[in-house]
Amino acid sequence: MPARRIELMLCTGTGCVAGGALHIKDALEKEIARHGLPDEVSVVPTGCNGFCGQGPLLVVVPDQIFYGPLKTDDIPFLVQEHFLKGRPVPKLMFKPSEKKDRIPLLTDIPFFHKQMLLVLRNKGIIDPEKITDYLARDGYTALEKVLTSMSPEDVIGEITRAGLRGRGGAGFPTGIKWKVCRAEKKTPKYIIGNCDEGDPGAYMDRSLIESDPHALVEGITIAAYAIGASQGFIYIRTEYPLAIQRLHLAIEQARENGLIGKNILGLGVDFELEIRQGSGAFVCGEETSLIHSIEGENPEPRQRPPFPAQVGLWGCPTVINNVETLGTVPQIINRGAEWFASIGTETSKGTKIFSLVGKINNTGLIEVPMGITLREIINDIGGGIPGGKTFKAVQTGGPSGGCIPHNHIDLPIDYESLKEVGSMMGSGGMIVMDEDTCMVDVSKFFIQFTNDESCGKCSACRDGSEALLEVLTRITKGEGREGDVEFLEELGEAVKDASMCGLGTTLPNPVLSTIRYFREEYEAHIKEKRCPAKVCKSLTSFWIDPKLCQACLICMRECPGQSIYGEKSIIHVIDQGKCNKCGVCFDVCPPKFGAIKKLSGVPVPPVEHGIKVERKKKGDRLEGEHVQA
Amino acid sequence: MAKLTLDELRQKRAEAQKTVYLREGAFRGKVIVHMGTCGIAAGARGIVAAFLDEVERTGSHDIQVTTSGCAGLCSKEPMATVEMRDAAPVRYGELTAEKVKKIFKNHIVGGTAAAEYALGFGSERGA
Numbered sequence: 001m002p003a004r005r006i007e008l009m010l011c012t013g014t015g016c017v018a019g020g021a022l023h024i025k026d027a028l029e030k031e032i033a034r035h036g037l038p039d040e041v042s043v044v045p046t047g048c049n050g051f052c053g054q055g056p057l058l059v060v061v062p063d064q065i066f067y068g069p070l071k072t073d074d075i076p077f078l079v080q081e082h083f084l085k086g087r088p089v090p091k092l093m094f095k096p097s098e099k100k101d102r103i104p105l106l107t108d109i110p111f112f113h114k115q116m117l118l119v120l121r122n123k124g125i126i127d128p129e130k131i132t133d134y135l136a137r138d139g140y141t142a143l144e145k146v147l148t149s150m151s152p153e154d155v156i157g158e159i160t161r162a163g164l165r166g167r168g169g170a171g172f173p174t175g176i177k178w179k180v181c182r183a184e185k186k187t188p189k190y191i192i193g194n195c196d197e198g199d200p201g202a203y204m205d206r207s208l209i210e211s212d213p214h215a216l217v218e219g220i221t222i223a224a225y226a227i228g229a230s231q232g233f234i235y236i237r238t239e240y241p242l243a244i245q246r247l248h249l250a251i252e253q254a255r256e257n258g259l260i261g262k263n264i265l266g267l268g269v270d271f272e273l274e275i276r277q278g279s280g281a282f283v284c285g286e287e288t289s290l291i292h293s294i295e296g297e298n299p300e301p302r303q304r305p306p307f308p309a310q311v312g313l314w315g316c317p318t319v320i321n322n323v324e325t326l327g328t329v330p331q332i333i334n335r336g337a338e339w340f341a342s343i344g345t346e347t348s349k350g351t352k353i354f355s356l357v358g359k360i361n362n363t364g365l366i367e368v369p370m371g372i373t374l375r376e377i378i379n380d381i382g383g384g385i386p387g388g389k390t391f392k393a394v395q396t397g398g399p400s401g402g403c404i405p406h407n408h409i410d411l412p413i414d415y416e417s418l419k420e421v422g423s424m425m426g427s428g429g430m431i432v433m434d435e436d437t438c439m440v441d442v443s444k445f446f447i448q449f450t451n452d453e454s455c456g457k458c459s460a461c462r463d464g465s466e467a468l469l470e471v472l473t474r475i476t477k478g479e480g481r482e483g484d485v486e487f488l489e490e491l492g493e494a495v496k497d498a499s500m501c502g503l504g505t506t507l508p509n510p511v512l513s514t515i516r517y518f519r520e521e522y523e524a525h526i527k528e529k530r531c532p533a534k535v536c537k538s539l540t541s542f543w544i545d546p547k548l549c550q551a552c553l554i555c556m557r558e559c560p561g562q563s564i565y566g567e568k569s570i571i572h573v574i575d576q577g578k579c580n581k582c583g584v585c586f587d588v589c590p591p592k593f594g595a596i597k598k599l600s601g602v603p604v605p606p607v608e609h610g611i612k613v614e615r616k617k618k619g620d621r622l623e624g625e626h627v628q629a
Numbered sequence: 630m631a632k633l634t635l636d637e638l639r640q641k642r643a644e645a646q647k648t649v650y651l652r653e654g655a656f657r658g659k660v661i662v663h664m665g666t667c668g669i670a671a672g673a674r675g676i677v678a679a680f681l682d683e684v685e686r687t688g689s690h691d692i693q694v695t696t697s698g699c700a701g702l703c704s705k706e707p708m709a710t711v712e713m714r715d716a717a718p719v720r721y722g723e724l725t726a727e728k729v730k731k732i733f734k735n736h737i738v739g740g741t742a743a744a745e746y747a748l749g750f751g752s753e754r755g756a
Binding site for chain 1: 634635642645649651662663665677684685690696
């Protein structure tokens with residue numbers, strides 16, 4: 001290949017593709033061709049860059065200039081100015097906020113600063129569809145090392161000494177799981193990569209596969225060697241088409257090159273790897289349900305023990321590891337257990353990938369060392385809460401996890417610390433909430449989810465979630481009764497105790513942790529019929545403050561229920577009887593007026609119809625006037 | 630594709646590494662071709678190509694070839710600045726493909742600036 005001077009690392013993860021990255025790619029290639037630059041400048045489609053909130057985006061190498069969010073219309077100018085004439089284009093660079101200056105270099109953007117890339121070390125640097133790109137980044141050197149110089153016991157010892165724990169949520173030591181399976185006499189043995197990622201707002205596993213599928217293929221091959229399996233499966237949700245496509249390709253490439261299959265690299269080891277698709281039942285993330293699903297049975301969990309490491313797929317010893325766990329394995333083999341164990345905290349080693357979503361400025365996928373504080377994640381990497389709002393809580397661990405309140409912001413994150421505060425590591429979803437979030441509503445949302453997803457095998461989970469949901473719904477409707485909170489607590493504990501699998505034993509966590517930290521919010525809903533965050537519709541009213549309304553007609557026009565009365569220069573009034581509380585008026589009222597107020601727990605003050613508006617200054621032009629003319 | 634042996638895998642990896650050097654960002658030196666309108670009109674595009682050809686021909690993947698705007702001495706275009714690590718930058722003018730070859734050989738590979746084509750040593754002082 002002739003020497004090039006620029007490569008454009010264009011993110012083609014699911015998020016950026018949805019935002020139009022493939023159109024950007026076409027536009028780039030067209031403009032590069034138009035300027036006769038194809039020999040000098042090339043576009044490299046990569047997996048998820050991580051900074052999803054700024055997509056579609058690209059990084060220019062070797063200069064490390066970060067551009068995003070891009071539109072196809074920007075491309076002709078960008079190609080001519082930067083890639084032809086060598087003048088980087090500031091207006092397309094990252095702007096942290098209105099008041100702050102643009103930051104040209106990826107390496108100077110705080111979002112990337114505090115991250116430590118270990119599992120995601122290739123994200124944005126390789127084309128996930130080319131095995132040569134992975135090879136160039138020391139790909140398959142760990143497999144080489146394992147097959148040429150390590151016994152299976154050595155590998156298990158290395159992983160054990162590294163202190164690697166399962167990244168799927170529970171945090172079971174990976175080395176011990178492997179050792180138990182290795183010790184089983186029965187054959188054949190199986191290895192399964194679990195990519196049934198179902199938590200709302202979580203996309204760590206998907207992004208890992210989309211950006212570096214060979215890391216998973218290499219990791220699972222090493223794991224298979226360690227436990228003595230010659231057949232493996234990767235169980236992935238069918239809702240992840242791009243990840244499935246790239247994983248298929250990676251497996252094919254690995255097979256063609258003799259890196260999996262019969263007699264790997266001529267070294268006498270066999271390993272076959274196949275994909276199994278799940279159809280998006282949350283319970284399939286639970287290992288015994290997952291096994292049933294692969295077997296073609298109903299995806300219902302079964303009692304453990306025996307654990308799958310002893311009696312698993314088709315009754316044979318089976319190790320199920322999360323794909324992030326498997327993706328970590330080649331790094332530990334290459335760089336050593338001591339190196340890995342030097343990162344993180346006493347009990348939790350290495351790094352963890354989180355998807356940082358919710359009320360946060362920098363939405364995206366991050367990898368951080370264990371032991372980092374929530375404050376660093378939210379303020380430094382996440383860039384704080386948008387709109388000057390205050391941070392209220394962060395939800396970790398998805399529907400199985402809990403809410404961690406703002407006063408724990410300096411909590412160093414590891415498996416134990418999260419459990420102590422009533423949450424869990426989970427697979428790595430991190431949903432940030434601000435002052436406008438109602439905690440009762442949040443716990444209702446998660447119970448709704450687990451209630452839908454409960455497989456129905458145990459009554460504690462099936463009926464327990466139903467009963468929890470019923471009470472929570474009542475509370476949010478303003479029909480809460482004295483004793484409801486105590487009932488939720490008691491029932492929550494009972495569901496935990498009496499459910500069989502992980503889904504049931506953890507589903508009360510969102511309720512219990514929000515009661516633990518935000519009990520007063522529950523009380524306000526029940527006793528005062530007030531929603532402090534003004535989210536629950538039944539408890540909230542919208543009201544136009546006659547002193548602030550400038551009669552600009554915008555809310556009147558936008559109200560879908562035509563529930564606002566008034567006319568030009570006459571103050572607008574919401575008909576409380578007709579209002580369906582959709583909140584559109586609140587959103588469209590110009591911020592400089594801020595006339596629409598949410599009220600909860602207080603009566604709506606009556607307003608006379610037909611009050612004439614008082615303009616502060618004669619001749620003031622009102623926002624929206626040009627629209628109505 | 631044939632299945633690889635251990636040696637073939639290692640060879641394939643070494644080959645692959647030659648294609649992604651731009652992303653590693655470890656450069657020993659940098660060639661900046663000035664691509665203002667004046668530079669492009671005087672043939673700077675061909676100069677970029679000539680430098681890239683030399684990078685490939687000599688396997689000097691630790692040399693970054695990049696472009697920048699007009700350097701201000703339009704009558705001497707096409708121009709390029711060669712910045713080797715730990716050495717003062719050298720600016721060359723009125724370049725041709727032959728001159729590029731010599732500059733590459735003497736300065737970038739050999740370490741001695743091709744004084745006969747140099748317009749100046751060091752950078753202009755900033756305000």
